[in-house]
Amino acid sequence: MQPYIKHTSIAALMDRSNVDTDQIIPKNFMKKVERTGFGINLFHNWRYLADNVTPNPEFELNKPAFQGAKILVAGENFGCGSSREHAPWAIADYGFNTIISTSFADIFFSNCFKNSILPIVVTDEQLAELMAEIAGNEGVEFTVDLEAQKVTTPGGLSIAFEVDAFRKESLLEGLDDIAWTLKHEEQISAYENAQKKRLPWLWPSA
Amino acid sequence: MTRTMYEKIWDANLVHEPEAGSPLLFVDRHLMHEVTSPQAFEGLRLQKRKVRNVHSILGTIDHCVPTKDRFNIVDVIAKKQVETMTANCEENEINLYGMNSNQNGVIHIVVPEHGFVHPGMVVCCGDSHTATHGAFGALAFGIGTSEVEHVMATQTLQQKKAKTMLVKVEGKLPAFSTAKDIALAIIAKTGTAGGTGYVMEFAGNTITDLSMEGRMTLCNMAIEAGARAGLVAPDQVTFDYLEGKEFAPKGKDWPVAVEYWKSLVSDEGAEFDAVIELKAEDIAPQVSWGTSPEQVISVTGVVPSPSDFTNEVKSQACASALKYMALDAGQKITDINIDIVFIGSCTNGRIEDFRAAAELLKGKKVAAGVQAIAVPGSFPVKVQAEEEGLDKIFMDAGWEWRDPGCSMCLAMNGDELKDGQRSASTSNRNFEGRQGKGGRTHLVSPAMAAAASVAGHFVDIRDWK
Ligand code: SF4
Numbered sequence: 001m002q003p004y005i006k007h008t009s010i011a012a013l014m015d016r017s018n019v020d021t022d023q024i025i026p027k028n029f030m031k032k033v034e035r036t037g038f039g040i041n042l043f044h045n046w047r048y049l050a051d052n053v054t055p056n057p058e059f060e061l062n063k064p065a066f067q068g069a070k071i072l073v074a075g076e077n078f079g080c081g082s083s084r085e086h087a088p089w090a091i092a093d094y095g096f097n098t099i100i101s102t103s104f105a106d107i108f109f110s111n112c113f114k115n116s117i118l119p120i121v122v123t124d125e126q127l128a129e130l131m132a133e134i135a136g137n138e139g140v141e142f143t144v145d146l147e148a149q150k151v152t153t154p155g156g157l158s159i160a161f162e163v164d165a166f167r168k169e170s171l172l173e174g175l176d177d178i179a180w181t182l183k184h185e186e187q188i189s190a191y192e193n194a195q196k197k198r199l200p201w202l203w204p205s206a
Numbered sequence: 207m208t209r210t211m212y213e214k215i216w217d218a219n220l221v222h223e224p225e226a227g228s229p230l231l232f233v234d235r236h237l238m239h240e241v242t243s244p245q246a247f248e249g250l251r252l253q254k255r256k257v258r259n260v261h262s263i264l265g266t267i268d269h270c271v272p273t274k275d276r277f278n279i280v281d282v283i284a285k286k287q288v289e290t291m292t293a294n295c296e297e298n299e300i301n302l303y304g305m306n307s308n309q310n311g312v313i314h315i316v317v318p319e320h321g322f323v324h325p326g327m328v329v330c331c332g333d334s335h336t337a338t339h340g341a342f343g344a345l346a347f348g349i350g351t352s353e354v355e356h357v358m359a360t361q362t363l364q365q366k367k368a369k370t371m372l373v374k375v376e377g378k379l380p381a382f383s384t385a386k387d388i389a390l391a392i393i394a395k396t397g398t399a400g401g402t403g404y405v406m407e408f409a410g411n412t413i414t415d416l417s418m419e420g421r422m423t424l425c426n427m428a429i430e431a432g433a434r435a436g437l438v439a440p441d442q443v444t445f446d447y448l449e450g451k452e453f454a455p456k457g458k459d460w461p462v463a464v465e466y467w468k469s470l471v472s473d474e475g476a477e478f479d480a481v482i483e484l485k486a487e488d489i490a491p492q493v494s495w496g497t498s499p500e501q502v503i504s505v506t507g508v509v510p511s512p513s514d515f516t517n518e519v520k521s522q523a524c525a526s527a528l529k530y531m532a533l534d535a536g537q538k539i540t541d542i543n544i545d546i547v548f549i550g551s552c553t554n555g556r557i558e559d560f561r562a563a564a565e566l567l568k569g570k571k572v573a574a575g576v577q578a579i580a581v582p583g584s585f586p587v588k589v590q591a592e593e594e595g596l597d598k599i600f601m602d603a604g605w606e607w608r609d610p611g612c613s614m615c616l617a618m619n620g621d622e623l624k625d626g627q628r629s630a631s632t633s634n635r636n637f638e639g640r641q642g643k644g645g646r647t648h649l650v651s652p653a654m655a656a657a658a659s660v661a662g663h664f665v666d667i668r669d670w671k
Binding site for chain 2: 017018020022023026027028030031032033034035045075076077080081082083084085086088103104105106107110111114115164165166177178180181182184187188191192195199200201202203204
């Protein structure tokens with residue numbers, strides 16, 4: 001995994017709530033057996049006109065000022081619906097590495113961390129302020145410092161955010177989750193051996 | 207210390223809780239389908255890792271399967287997903303109810319049919335509707351593909367403890383109201399994010415009166431309330447359902463297992479972080495009107511107006527839903543005409559669902575211009591329905607009787623709505639484009655769907671002849 005490094009990047013505004021993973025990546029674009037190449041179909045049904053290739057000029061992320069954005073600022077309950085990890089894959093492949101909202105759906109939230117994306121939870125007021133700053137100055141760049149747990153803006157906002165200590169460390173270092181867990185091989189085996197005695201019917205008879 | 211059922215399952219499955227890092231939870235059962243697993247197998251191969259406990263996995267192929275002419279998968283990439291799943295399972299000796307199996311069907315229908323999930327288990331699958339298996343008193347939840355890989359390699363998940371919510375439903379349901387209507391009524395109350403961060407335990411005499419299939423329908427929809435999982439305490443209904451099934455404990459193990467399962471129920475007086483209560487009497491048959499499962503109202507109601515919502519976000523969401531759904535505020539639900547009716551999916555694709563619908567379809571005909579398709583959730587459901595003659599009732603009424611699959615629930619297999627078409631659907635999501643780009647979905651129970659197919663619009667089945 002890519003380590004997450006402090007950056008200053010364009011913040012794109014998506015003033016919608018309940019953006020679900022069916023919108024983030026419609027299922028007809030999930031039929032791949034690889035993890036890459038989903039970015040081109042991110043938000044496909046909103047992003048393209050009926051011919052499926054011409055960018056829809058009314059879709060917010062198609063605004064010239066938002067091109068190259070790494071930060072997405074969006075309304076509450078972002079990422080609800082299907083568990084598809086294709087959603088964060090598409091988001092990362094498109095170029096975003098940070099999403100700011102007041103709330104995220106559980107599965108989507110943890111999927112983000114597996115893909116070097118930082119989901120940041122802010123309060124209603126903070127979100128409104130961030131959104132107002134983008135709306136008034138499209139193309140504005142925010143700074144995200146995970147180490148210091150802070151988002152700062154040219155407009156003078158400085159927002160501290162919470163992040164689970166373990167997830168923070170994993171993101172900063174780009175750690176492999178499986179490798180970390182396998183360091184606990186001894187405990188896993190001990191658990192399995194105990195379960196074989198406690199609930200023997202769950203195990204194939206030797 | 208009193209504990210809730212969730213806490214008991216958590217404690218029983220906790221492998222390790224390091225001082226720094228994440229708790230590791232043991233995964234007893236891992237369910238798999240073709241869409242969310244290929245990248246996980248690829249990841250294992252790249253890292254030269256092995257599947258740890260092959261016996262914990264059960265796979266099926268369901269999302270991409272056409273329900274007419276099932277072997278003729280036109281989309282080349284869908285075909286590749288099916289082939290990849292088959293090859294991955296073969297290579298790793300994973301039990302797969304694949305394309306040629308007479309047990310094939312939608313994962314969350316197939317798994318219970320074999321008694322693969324028991325009370326107290328931790329169950330996961332790269333699929334959000336894994337919540338279904340909470341009906342057995344198992345902690346069952348959806349995971350992403352990276353986690354699928356993690357479970358295959360380690361048999362554990364890095365998990366954070368969730369908060370607990372008690373959802374209590376008491377009383378007798380009105381005629382024709384079902385588990386589906388309870389689920390929708392709960393979501394209407396909590397909102398689609400109301401359950402975020404929580405595991406919901408459904409309790410109360412309305413819930414204990416539900417059959418196993420009803421409980422599955424209810425828990426299936428827990429995710430639509432944002433909950434990580436839903437749970438129903440195991441009881442005699444659960445034990446009777448499991449007894450004798452292929453993967454259920456047998457012989458001298460059975461009574462030991464039942465004793466253990468009984469110990470899992472929430473202790474008297476156990477504390478939940480949140481409690482909500484509903485009265486069954488208030489739950490009339492429900493119909494969703496918007497593009498989120500919380501945008502739902504009883505069949506006697508009218509389409510709301512953005513001004514009915516004091517919350518600005520919800521008001522805006524209402525306005526954009528009305529636009530997408532092409533509905534007018536104040537329109538009666540029973541005045542909404544439909545083009546397509548779909549009965550199926552892991553929410554409502556079980557035998558009781560087809561029985562309930564057939565009951566209403568006997569001697570009736572589908573309205574002119576309406577297409578109606580019935581998609582059993584699995585081959586065993588299909589065979590059972592045919593033995594009972596239900597297929598004939600559907601076909602005599604002008605319905606299409608298809609082969610199992612996810613079908614129009616998510617429209618990645620050829621079954622889908624065309625731009626602007628409107629459906630009455632027994633599935634679980636009415637998101638924009640879920641059933642096809644530009645398609646408009648109304649979520650209902652099987653009986654409501656059956657009646658709508660005959661009338662051509664929604665009807666209050668309680669006074670419909
Ligand atoms: S029937 Fe629908 S919800 Fe269920 S597994 Fe298939 S696509 Fe998912």
